[in-house]
Amino acid sequence: MKRKPWLGWVMFGITMLVVFMLGLLVNSVMERRTEALFVNKVLAPVGEFESKNEVWGANYPREFQTYYETADTTFSSKYGGGKMRDMLHEDPRMVILWAGYAFAKDYNQGRGHFYALEDIYNTLRTGAPKGPQDGPQPASCWVCKSPDVPRMMDKLGIDEFYKQTWAALGSEIVNPIGCADCHDSKTMNLKITRPALIEAFKEQGKDITKATHNEMRSLVCAQCHVEYYFDKKSVEGAAKVKFPWKNGMTVENMEKYYDDIEFSDFTHALSKAPILKAQHPDYEIHQMGIHGQRGVSCADCHMPYKSEGGQKFTDHKIQSPLNNVANSCQVCHREEEKTLVANVNERQDKIYQVRIELEDQLVKAHLEAKLAWEKGATEAQMKNILQLIRQSQWRWDFTAASHGGSFHAPLETARVISNGLNKAAEARIALSKVLASLGQTGPIQYPDLSTKAKAQQYIGLDMSKERANKAEFKKTVLPKWLEEAKKK
Amino acid sequence: MKKILNYLLPPRKWVPFVIVAVGIGTGLFAYLLYVSNAVSYLSDDPKTCVNCHVMMPFYATWQHSSHARVTTCNDCHVPHNNVFNKYFFKAKDGIYHATVFTWRAEPQVIHIKEAGTDVVQKNCQRCHGDLNANVSTNGVTLESKKHGEGKLCWDCHREVPHGKVNSLSSVPNARVPLLESPIPEWLQKQTDSTAIAKQKKTDQIKENKN
Numbered sequence: 194m195k196r197k198p199w200l201g202w203v204m205f206g207i208t209m210l211v212v213f214m215l216g217l218l219v220n221s222v223m224e225r226r227t228e229a230l231f232v233n234k235v236l237a238p239v240g241e242f243e244s245k246n247e248v249w250g251a252n253y254p255r256e257f258q259t260y261y262e263t264a265d266t267t268f269s270s271k272y273g274g275g276k277m278r279d280m281l282h283e284d285p286r287m288v289i290l291w292a293g294y295a296f297a298k299d300y301n302q303g304r305g306h307f308y309a310l311e312d313i314y315n316t317l318r319t320g321a322p323k324g325p326q327d328g329p330q331p332a333s334c335w336v337c338k339s340p341d342v343p344r345m346m347d348k349l350g351i352d353e354f355y356k357q358t359w360a361a362l363g364s365e366i367v368n369p370i371g372c373a374d375c376h377d378s379k380t381m382n383l384k385i386t387r388p389a390l391i392e393a394f395k396e397q398g399k400d401i402t403k404a405t406h407n408e409m410r411s412l413v414c415a416q417c418h419v420e421y422y423f424d425k426k427s428v429e430g431a432a433k434v435k436f437p438w439k440n441g442m443t444v445e446n447m448e449k450y451y452d453d454i455e456f457s458d459f460t461h462a463l464s465k466a467p468i469l470k471a472q473h474p475d476y477e478i479h480q481m482g483i484h485g486q487r488g489v490s491c492a493d494c495h496m497p498y499k500s501e502g503g504q505k506f507t508d509h510k511i512q513s514p515l516n517n518v519a520n521s522c523q524v525c526h527r528e529e530e531k532t533l534v535a536n537v538n539e540r541q542d543k544i545y546q547v548r549i550e551l552e553d554q555l556v557k558a559h560l561e562a563k564l565a566w567e568k569g570a571t572e573a574q575m576k577n578i579l580q581l582i583r584q585s586q587w588r589w590d591f592t593a594a595s596h597g598g599s600f601h602a603p604l605e606t607a608r609v610i611s612n613g614l615n616k617a618a619e620a621r622i623a624l625s626k627v628l629a630s631l632g633q634t635g636p637i638q639y640p641d642l643s644t645k646a647k648a649q650q651y652i653g654l655d656m657s658k659e660r661a662n663k664a665e666f667k668k669t670v671l672p673k674w675l676e677e678a679k680k681k
Numbered sequence: 682m683k684k685i686l687n688y689l690l691p692p693r694k695w696v697p698f699v700i701v702a703v704g705i706g707t708g709l710f711a712y713l714l715y716v717s718n719a720v721s722y723l724s725d726d727p728k729t730c731v732n733c734h735v736m737m738p739f740y741a742t743w744q745h746s747s748h749a750r751v752t753t754c755n756d757c758h759v760p761h762n763n764v765f766n767k768y769f770f771k772a773k774d775g776i777y778h779a780t781v782f783t784w785r786a787e788p789q790v791i792h793i794k795e796a797g798t799d800v801v802q803k804n805c806q807r808c809h810g811d812l813n814a815n816v817s818t819n820g821v822t823l824e825s826k827k828h829g830e831g832k833l834c835w836d837c838h839r840e841v842p843h844g845k846v847n848s849l850s851s852v853p854n855a856r857v858p859l860l861e862s863p864i865p866e867w868l869q870k871q872t873d874s875t876a877i878a879k880q881k882k883t884d885q886i887k888e889n890k891n
Binding site for chain 1: 710713716744745750850853854
């Protein structure tokens with residue numbers, strides 16, 4: 194070195210060059226990493242809590258257009274589909290089973306998400322409020338109907354939202370189920386926007402933020418397609434949407450939860466049993482079926498990939514997979530479409546068969562209990578019977594209310610119905626003893642309940658009045674709501 | 682040996698400077714490993730493959746396919762005959778991919794190379810041996826196909842698993858697990874002015890409520 198000082202400079206130069214090139218390489222890695230941020234750049238920015246689906250749609254025309262196809266009501270499968278079907282007309286037994294509850298007035302097969310608001314305006318279950326503080330239902334009924342809900346929850350505060358009446362928010366909740374319900378406005382990733390699901394996870398000691406992307410493709414649906422109830426105890430004056438998942442998701446787990454808090458949705462008008470009304474436990478039942486157990490998500494079948502112009506995107510026309518067998522079932526199952534549909538129908542037929550048997554038993558149990566009360570039965574005599582009716586009807590409704598449950602998990606559904614049949618049988622045996630002790634001998638005369646109208650008349654519903662009130666509401670109050678909403 | 686070492690060792694006066702210079706080089710190299718998420722390439726997690734966004738369409742189409750629940754990328758795309766071969770192939774492929782990606786030489790439609798074809802074909806056979814027994818495709822390799830003996834699996838099963846559409850722009854809105862910012866969270870909090878503003882806003886709302 195001493196003899197060749199230039200050698201030092203050479204080494205300095207080489208080192209510098211290496212570091213310089215290394216720096217360039219690092220920079221190129223960073224640049225290419227950054228590109229990933231722009232792969233999905235939103236061109237028309239979407240504000241936080243933006244509830245207008247059209248604003249989002251400007252960025253994602255394909256997804257948006259397919260979302261609006263949920264307006265299509267042409268498809269009807271054997272038991273489901275997007276067509277409006279009057280379920281009470283098809284099965285008048287339900288009128289009797291829900292006597293004393295709004296479901297006996299009106300219950301339809303749901304249509305696509307596009308109709309979420311229109312159908313909640315129309316259903317007789319929401320009554321005909323005349324002013325903002327009037328009407329039978331709390332604001333909680335809006336929770337699953339619109340992306341305006343997270344917006345209003347943010348504006349009012351969650352508890353405050355739940356304290357409102359349904360009618361009070363009529364002019365605020367105006368966009369049907371859409372983008373902001375499941376997507377983050379900044380990253381467009383899937384997002385849980387409804388507090389009830391987050392709380393339900395916490396109660397089970399799980400953290401929903403740890404859910405994988407594939408789990409999220411079911412969990413965004415589980416914000417609404419689950420069993421829930423209105424918790425009126427935890428916050429004064431509020432009807433909070435809450436899931437009974439603390440002990441688990443099976444029909445028995447949830448029943449235990451409800452028994453522990455001594456909850457019932459209504460007291461039956463005929464039998465006086467403390468009834469639990471099940472609300473579509475779709476996510477729970479799906480988890481117990483083979484598809485759920487294999488990690489197939491809701492979106493895999495209800496929102497498969499669609500190809501258009503050399504591009505693939507998620508089909509946002511959320512619908513029955515039976516209307517899209519090629520892209521749902523046949524991705525994994527290499528059978529003919531006819532065969533696959535027949536396989537699905539077979540499962541549903543068999544479940545439906547035993548479900549109707551259970552309904553027949555339950556209807557009779559309610560009518561016999563009513564007769565027992567009329568003949569002077571005591572509370573003590575009836576207590577155990579009413580408990581059995583409650584248990585039986587909870588099992589029936591758990592399976593009947595779930596959309597597609599008989600396909601999602603046929604085995605679990607059949608098991609639950611079998612248990613229900615057993616409870617109904619026990620109830621009726623006990624009832625026959627009570628009736629005999631009260632002097633009822635010979636066959637019991639059951640009324641004619643063969644049509645929706647006859648059944649509704651029997652339980653004392655004045656349907657023409659209900660319908661007239663609803664027509665009045667749609668003529669006076671509803672246009673006002675929509676008018677006010679336009680100004681906002 | 683000692684001689685060479687002695688020759689390379691810097692004069693005493695230089696030692697501190699050399700230590701600093703080597704440190705700078707090493708530090709920069711360590712940063713390169715960090716920012717390129719290099720450690721993740723040892724794993725079999727499909728997330729690793731979308732470190733580079735050009736792989737998005739392949740991740741997304743796989744994720745929507747019947748193979749998604751039962752395979753990872755590596756189940757098909759690296760050899761499984763022994764662990765040395767697996768990592769040798771990974772390294773070879775990785776260096777090739779990294780070079781192409783760095784030089785921005787990726788084509789609009791990526792096609793699999795011969796070496797990859799051979800590996801994938803063998804992996805089809807690895808899992809689907811019993812199915813192959815029913816048709817005359819058992820034991821077909823790239824080599825035998827070239828001699829006109831038999832066909833590769835995807836000569837017929839053309840859509841498995843990535844579908845027919847797989848240009849770089851074929852799944853514009855796919856939700857794939859892209860890399861988060863390399864800046865650690867605590868630092869982000871310190872440097873993100875909007876985060877501070879947001880925190881202030883929520884604090885205010887809480888105060889108003891109380």
